[in-house]
Amino acid sequence: MPTPSITLHNHKPGAPPGDLVIWLFIFAELLAFGIFFGAYAFSRSHHVELYNQSQLLLNRESGAINALVLITSSYFVVRAVAAIKQGFSRECANWIAGAIGLGGVFIVIKLLEFNAKFSAGISLSTNTFYMFYLSLTVFHFMHVILGMVILTAVMLKARRGGYTPEDHTGVETGASYWHMVDLVWIILFPLVYVIR
Amino acid sequence: MQYQSQKVAMPYFIAAIGLFTGQILFGLIMGLQYVMGDFLFPAIPFNVARMVHTNLLIVWLLFGFMGAAYYMIPEETESELFSPKLALLMFWIFLVAGALTIVGYLLVPYAGLAQMTFNDLWPTMGREFLEQPLPTKLGIVVVALAFLFNISMTILKGRKTSIALVLLMGLWGLAVFFLFSFYNPSNLVLDKYFWWWTVHLWVEGVWELILGSLLAFVLIKVTGVDREIIEKWLYIIVAMTLITGIIGTGHHYYWIGTPEYWQWFGSVFSALEPIPFFMMTVFAFNMVNRRRREHPNKAATLWALGTGVMAFLGAGVWGFLHTLAPVNFYTHGTQITAAHGHMAFYGAYVMVVLTIISYAMPMMRGRAANSEKAQVMEMWAFWLMTVSIVFITLFLTAAGILQVWLQRVSETPLGFMATQDQVTLFYWLREISGVIFLIGLIVYIASFFVEGETKEAA
Amino acid sequence: MSQTFTKSMARNIFFGGSAFFFLLLVALTFDTMQVLPKRDHRENITPAVERGKMVWEKNDCIGCHTLLGEGAYFAPELGNVYKRRGGEFVKSWIKSMPTKVPGRRQMPQFNLTDQELDDMVAFLKWTGEINTSKWPPNIEG
Numbered sequence: 133m134p135t136p137s138i139t140l141h142n143h144k145p146g147a148p149p150g151d152l153v154i155w156l157f158i159f160a161e162l163l164a165f166g167i168f169f170g171a172y173a174f175s176r177s178h179h180v181e182l183y184n185q186s187q188l189l190l191n192r193e194s195g196a197i198n199a200l201v202l203i204t205s206s207y208f209v210v211r212a213v214a215a216i217k218q219g220f221s222r223e224c225a226n227w228i229a230g231a232i233g234l235g236g237v238f239i240v241i242k243l244l245e246f247n248a249k250f251s252a253g254i255s256l257s258t259n260t261f262y263m264f265y266l267s268l269t270v271f272h273f274m275h276v277i278l279g280m281v282i283l284t285a286v287m288l289k290a291r292r293g294g295y296t297p298e299d300h301t302g303v304e305t306g307a308s309y310w311h312m313v314d315l316v317w318i319i320l321f322p323l324v325y326v327i328r
Numbered sequence: 329m330q331y332q333s334q335k336v337a338m339p340y341f342i343a344a345i346g347l348f349t350g351q352i353l354f355g356l357i358m359g360l361q362y363v364m365g366d367f368l369f370p371a372i373p374f375n376v377a378r379m380v381h382t383n384l385l386i387v388w389l390l391f392g393f394m395g396a397a398y399y400m401i402p403e404e405t406e407s408e409l410f411s412p413k414l415a416l417l418m419f420w421i422f423l424v425a426g427a428l429t430i431v432g433y434l435l436v437p438y439a440g441l442a443q444m445t446f447n448d449l450w451p452t453m454g455r456e457f458l459e460q461p462l463p464t465k466l467g468i469v470v471v472a473l474a475f476l477f478n479i480s481m482t483i484l485k486g487r488k489t490s491i492a493l494v495l496l497m498g499l500w501g502l503a504v505f506f507l508f509s510f511y512n513p514s515n516l517v518l519d520k521y522f523w524w525w526t527v528h529l530w531v532e533g534v535w536e537l538i539l540g541s542l543l544a545f546v547l548i549k550v551t552g553v554d555r556e557i558i559e560k561w562l563y564i565i566v567a568m569t570l571i572t573g574i575i576g577t578g579h580h581y582y583w584i585g586t587p588e589y590w591q592w593f594g595s596v597f598s599a600l601e602p603i604p605f606f607m608m609t610v611f612a613f614n615m616v617n618r619r620r621r622e623h624p625n626k627a628a629t630l631w632a633l634g635t636g637v638m639a640f641l642g643a644g645v646w647g648f649l650h651t652l653a654p655v656n657f658y659t660h661g662t663q664i665t666a667a668h669g670h671m672a673f674y675g676a677y678v679m680v681v682l683t684i685i686s687y688a689m690p691m692m693r694g695r696a697a698n699s700e701k702a703q704v705m706e707m708w709a710f711w712l713m714t715v716s717i718v719f720i721t722l723f724l725t726a727a728g729i730l731q732v733w734l735q736r737v738s739e740t741p742l743g744f745m746a747t748q749d750q751v752t753l754f755y756w757l758r759e760i761s762g763v764i765f766l767i768g769l770i771v772y773i774a775s776f777f778v779e780g781e782t783k784e785a786a
Numbered sequence: 787m788s789q790t791f792t793k794s795m796a797r798n799i800f801f802g803g804s805a806f807f808f809l810l811l812v813a814l815t816f817d818t819m820q821v822l823p824k825r826d827h828r829e830n831i832t833p834a835v836e837r838g839k840m841v842w843e844k845n846d847c848i849g850c851h852t853l854l855g856e857g858a859y860f861a862p863e864l865g866n867v868y869k870r871r872g873g874e875f876v877k878s879w880i881k882s883m884p885t886k887v888p889g890r891r892q893m894p895q896f897n898l899t900d901q902e903l904d905d906m907v908a909f910l911k912w913t914g915e916i917n918t919s920k921w922p923p924n925i926e927g
Contacts, residue, residue, distance in 0.1 A: 151795075160568075163600075255821075257589065263588075263592065362860070364889060366890065369894075373850075373893075374849065374858070374861075375847075378858050438845060438846040439844045439896065447844065451843060453844065454843025459849075512843075516913055560793045563796035563799070567800035570804040574804070575810060578814075583918045584854045585916040586822070587817070587821045657923060660922075661855030742926065744863065745891075
C-alpha cells in the first residue's frame with residue numbers, strides 16, 4: 133500500500149519518527165538516487181578504464197571534508213530532537229541553526245569544487261563519468277539547499293516555541309529529511325570519488 | 329446539476345462523441361490500408377487518413393476537456409460561469425474551424441492547403457500532430473485564450489478548490505506549451521527538440537493534471553469521500569507526474585541528434601513515470617472501496633476505475649516496456665510505439681473524458697443517473713471498447729516485436745516492406761479488434777437513447 | 787499542529803517539485819543547445835537543405851514515413867535513406883510513384899519539380915549526417 137501516511141491520523145508506537153509522508157518522500161528520493169547509483173555502477177562496469185582515470189582528477193579532500201561536515205550536522209539535528217523532547221525550544225533552535233550553518237559550509241566547499249571543474253572546461257558531455265559526476269553531485273547539492281530550507285522553517289517555528297515535548301513531529305520530520313541528505317552523500321562520496 | 333451555466337458543457341460533449349466516431353472510422357481505414365495497401369487510393373492516401381485520425385483525436389479530447397471544465401468549474405467554485413454566451417460562441421468557432429480543417433485535409437492536396445493558408449509566410453505545417461494550417465493554429469490559440477479567460481474569471485470570483493486549481497494549471501499549461509508549435513526552425517534537430525515541448529509536455533505533463541482533476545471530481549461525486557482526502561491524493565499524484573514526467577522528456581532525446589547524457593536522464597526519470605499512474609489506480613479503487621454513498625450512476629464509477637487501470641497499463645506498463653535507452657535503440661519508431669500510443673491515449677484521456685461525460689450527461693438531462701437499462705448498455709460499451717483496445721495493443725505489440733526482430737536485431741536484416749509482409753496476420757487481427765471497438769462505440773452512442781425509469785437529480 | 791500529512795504539504799511538494807524539475811529541464815536544455823552544433827553540423831544547412839525541409843513538410847511526408855524514428859510507421863525510415871539508396875534513386879522513386887501494384891501500399895504522386903527533388907535530397911543527405919548515437923541499428927532503418 134503506497135502512501136499510507138495520507139490516511140494515518142495518529143502516531144502509533146513503533147512507527148518511524150516524524151510525519152509518515154516525509155518517509156514516503158524520503159523513500160521516493162532514495163529510489164531516485166538508488167536508480168542513479170545503479171546506473172552509475174552499470175555504466176562503470178563498461179568503462180572501467182575511463183572511470184578510473186577520470187576519478188583520479190576529482191578533489192577527494194573536499195569531498196571527504198564535506199562528508200565530515202554533513203555527518204557533524206546530522207549529529208546536531210540529533211541533539212536538536214533530543215532537546216525538544218525535553219522541552220528546550222531555544223536549545224533545539226540553536227542546534228538546528230548549527231546544522232544549517234554546516235550545510236552552508238558544504239555549499240561553499242561544493243561551489244569551489246564546481247567552479248574548478250567548470251573552469252577546466254568540464255561539462256555533461258565530456259564523458260560518461262563526468263555526466264554522472266555532475267548530475268549526481270548537482271542533484272544532491274539541490275537537496276542540501278532544500279534540506280536547509282526545511283530546517284530553517286523548523287528552526288523559526290522552534291524559536292517561536294511552536295514545538296512541545298508532546299508535539300514535535302515537525303522537528304523529527306526535518307531531522308529525518310536532513311539525515312537522508314547526509315546518507316546520500318555518505319554513499320555518493322565513496323561511490324563516485326573513491327571506489328576504483 | 330446545481331448551476332444553469334453548467335449546461336454549456338452539453339454541446340461540447342456531443343461534439344466530442346461525434347468527432348470520436350470520425351476518428352475511429354479513419355482508424356479503420358488506416359488499419360485496412362496496412363493490409364490492403366491500395367484501399368481508397370488515391371482518394372484518401374494513408375498520410376491524409378492518419379492526419380484526420382490523430383487530429384480528430386486531439387480536437388475531440390480538447391472538446392471533452394473544455395466541456396468538463398465548463399461542467400466542473402461552476403460546481404467547484406459555487407458560482408455561475410463568468411460568461412456562458414462566450415462559451416457557446418467559442419464552441420461554434422472551434423467546431424467550424426475544426427470541421428473546415430478536416431474538410432481541407434480531405435479535399436485539397438496537403439501542399440495546396442499549405443499554399444492556400446499562407447504556410448510560406450510562417451511555416452508550421454507538416455510536422456506530426458501539428459499538421460494544422462496556420463489559421464487553424466491561430467484559431468486554437470484564440471479559442472483557448474477565450475476559454476481560459478472564461479474559466480479563470482469564474483474561479484477568481486468563486487470558491488477556490490484544489491481540484492479547480494489543478495485543472496486551471498493543466499489548462500493554462502496546455503495553452504502555453506501549444507505555443508511551441510509555432511516554432512519551426514530549419515534545423516531539424518532543434519525542430520524536433522522543441523516539438524516535444526508541445527507533444528510530450530502535453531500528454532506526459534499538463535494533460536495529466538487535467539486527467540487527475542477530472543478523475544478527482546468524479547470520485548468525490550460518486551463516492552462521497554471527504555474532499556480533503558481526495559485533494560491530497562490529487563496533489564501527490566500530479567506532483568509525481570511532473571517530477572518524473574518533465575525530465576522524462578529525455579526519453580525522446582535518445583536518437584535525434586541530442587547529447588548522449590539524455591539516454592541516462594531519459595531512462596532514469598521515465599522509468600519512474602509509471603509511479604503516478606500506479607498511484608492513480610490505487611487512488612481510484614481506494615476511494616471507491618471507502619465510499620460513503622451508493623451513487624446510482626454505476627457506469628460512471630466503472631469508467632473512473634477503468635481509467636485508473638487502463639492508464640496504468642497503457643501509459644505506465646507499455647511505456648516502461650520500451651523507455652529504457654538500450655531497449656528503445658531497437659524499438660524506436662516501430663509498431664511497439666504504436667501499440668503504446670493506442671492504449672495510453674485510450675486508457676488515460678479517452679476514458680477520463682468518457683468518465684466525466686458518463687457522470688455529467690445524465691445530470692444535464694435532469695436525472696442523477698440513467699436508467700438501469702441504459703447503464704447496462706453503457707457498461708457493455710465499456711467492456712467492448714476496453715477489451716478491443718487491449719487486443720489492438722497486444723496485436724500491435726506482437727507485430728512490433730516481430731518487426732524489431734526481423735528488421736533490426738537479425739544478422740541478415742530484412743528491408744522495411746519485406747518485414748511488413750511478414751506481420752500481415754497481426755495487422756488483420758488488429759483490424760478485426762478495431763471493428764469490435766467500433767461496435768462498442770455504436771453501443772455506447774445508442775445507450776444515450778435508451779429510455780427507462782430514472783430518478784430525479786438531487 | 788496537525789500530526790498528519792496535510793493538503794498544504796502535498797501542495798508544496800507539487801509546486802516545489804514541478805518548479806525544480808522544470809528549471810532542471812531548462813538547465814539541461816541550455817547545456818544541450820551548447821552541445822548541439824557539434825552533433826547536428828548546422829554549418830552544412832545550405833539554402834537547399836532549408837528548402838528541402840519545406841518540401842518535406844508541405845507534402846506531409848511524416849504522415850507515412852519516420853524520420854529519425856519519429857512519424858508514422860506505414861513506410862520506411864528516411865533518416866538514413868540517402869545512405870541506403872543514394873540521391874538519384876530517391877529522386878527517380880518519387881517521380882515514378884504511385885506503383886499501382888494491386889494490393890501494395892501506394893505513395894502519391896506529388897509532382898515535385900527538379901529543383902524540389904534536388905532540395906529534398908539535400909535535406910535527406912544532411913539529415914543522414916546528424917550524429918544520432920549510432921541509431922538506427924542497421925541500414926534498413
